[in-house]
Amino acid sequence: MLDKFGIAKRIAKELKDGYYVNLGIGIPTLVANYVPEGIEVILQSENGLLGIGPFPYADEVDADLINAGKQTVTTTNGSSFFDSALSFGMIRSGRVDLTVLGAMEVAENGDIANWKIPGKMVKGMGGAMDLVAAAKNIIVAMQHVDKKGNSKLLKRCTLPITGLGCVKKVVTELGVFDIVPEGFQLIERAPGITVEYIKEKTEGHLLVVGEIPEMIL
Amino acid sequence: MLNKLVTNADEAVKDIPDGATIMLGGFGLCGIPENCINALVKSGVKNLTCISNNAGVDDFGIGLMLNTRQVKKMISSYVGENAEFERQLLSGELEVELIPQGTLATRCLASGYGMPAIFTPAGVGTEVANGKEIREFNGKQYLLEYAFDSDFAIVKAWKGDTHGNLIFRETARNFNPMMAMAGKITIAEVEELVPAGELDPDQIHTPGIFVNRIFQGSDYEKRIEQMTTRLKS
Numbered sequence: 001m002l003d004k005f006g007i008a009k010r011i012a013k014e015l016k017d018g019y020y021v022n023l024g025i026g027i028p029t030l031v032a033n034y035v036p037e038g039i040e041v042i043l044q045s046e047n048g049l050l051g052i053g054p055f056p057y058a059d060e061v062d063a064d065l066i067n068a069g070k071q072t073v074t075t076t077n078g079s080s081f082f083d084s085a086l087s088f089g090m091i092r093s094g095r096v097d098l099t100v101l102g103a104m105e106v107a108e109n110g111d112i113a114n115w116k117i118p119g120k121m122v123k124g125m126g127g128a129m130d131l132v133a134a135a136k137n138i139i140v141a142m143q144h145v146d147k148k149g150n151s152k153l154l155k156r157c158t159l160p161i162t163g164l165g166c167v168k169k170v171v172t173e174l175g176v177f178d179i180v181p182e183g184f185q186l187i188e189r190a191p192g193i194t195v196e197y198i199k200e201k202t203e204g205h206l207l208v209v210g211e212i213p214e215m216i217l
Numbered sequence: 218m219l220n221k222l223v224t225n226a227d228e229a230v231k232d233i234p235d236g237a238t239i240m241l242g243g244f245g246l247c248g249i250p251e252n253c254i255n256a257l258v259k260s261g262v263k264n265l266t267c268i269s270n271n272a273g274v275d276d277f278g279i280g281l282m283l284n285t286r287q288v289k290k291m292i293s294s295y296v297g298e299n300a301e302f303e304r305q306l307l308s309g310e311l312e313v314e315l316i317p318q319g320t321l322a323t324r325c326l327a328s329g330y331g332m333p334a335i336f337t338p339a340g341v342g343t344e345v346a347n348g349k350e351i352r353e354f355n356g357k358q359y360l361l362e363y364a365f366d367s368d369f370a371i372v373k374a375w376k377g378d379t380h381g382n383l384i385f386r387e388t389a390r391n392f393n394p395m396m397a398m399a400g401k402i403t404i405a406e407v408e409e410l411v412p413a414g415e416l417d418p419d420q421i422h423t424p425g426i427f428v429n430r431i432f433q434g435s436d437y438e439k440r441i442e443q444m445t446t447r448l449k450s
Contacts, residue, residue, distance in 0.1 A: 049388050055445045063389075064247060065387045083395060088318065123303075129320075130318060
């Protein structure tokens, strides 16, 4: 079974040289730590920065320089700043190659819910609805089951929807899943996890074709 | 002769009436008009509709105006940082319209560009689309969203001149340029105010025509919401 760092590490293997990437808050942010050697990716922050650098040293901290999670960051060589309207222009016009988001639920048709739990949690969607409405390639990083043990990979989302039919791939602590017309296609198993176990923990339709390899991190 | 200079935040906001709709620049606590927010709290103006990406935190930014119950309605995209906000929302004391961040930015932009509405794919198939017109272009669905109509816009810039030209710094730019263009009356507070002619015209982000009032701000706290650092090895 993967921990959150393992999930981030596995997603980092999806990065390709020259990609512009938007990483959401939480596990997705960790993906930046595992960019494969020899590959250059440029991270986009929807508040208005292209080219997010590492966290600053204590004596470099700058209140004017933050990422979309409101964390202090730095710039990289070739960075640029811009306003938030321009930033979402980049996103809506399809310039961002890959978006990695967290989710509360994903459905077998690629619907995603990650912004609201009615009556309980009201934080808002931030940029998530814009990202999922326009991004070409969306990977969800999430836990396979919730705290009560219920599957978060569902036939249909039960929580308010963030976007329809947009998720292409899901990486959880149990495995890697492509969204295909038949549902969640199991691509790789996490180390030590059986196909039977994954079936048991997946409410949506799970497609298993042939031998499923264990992932190599 | 252009006369946009006001002495301070109190003077800049003194005619904002009860029930006004105001835009406030900033993302999180970054690039927020700290001086004007403090002045609004002091003025006691109430029943405000505030358009701002976030609602501050409990003891800073727009959070200060929530504590004094001056805000009737918030239009924002993300409000997760503020416990008092969540309490007022769940108890029904505060009206809230949550909209996608890109939609928020672009509705400001449309207003400043003199365009009545935009079409965006964000929110199609979600509760954000309830009651809104949907139009199909090239086989994809888009929501009709209207330009904001705001009585005042209050922005914060790094540098400004006496003609109202503004330069922003790093990610403190965020919503400020679009909001500066979208207010019927735009108020700018700046960290450094210089005489017209001292800023390089090539570097101006917001041309002065959009700014009605400008003043030299003071005592900026520039609070950091999430301090994240790495260790020197």
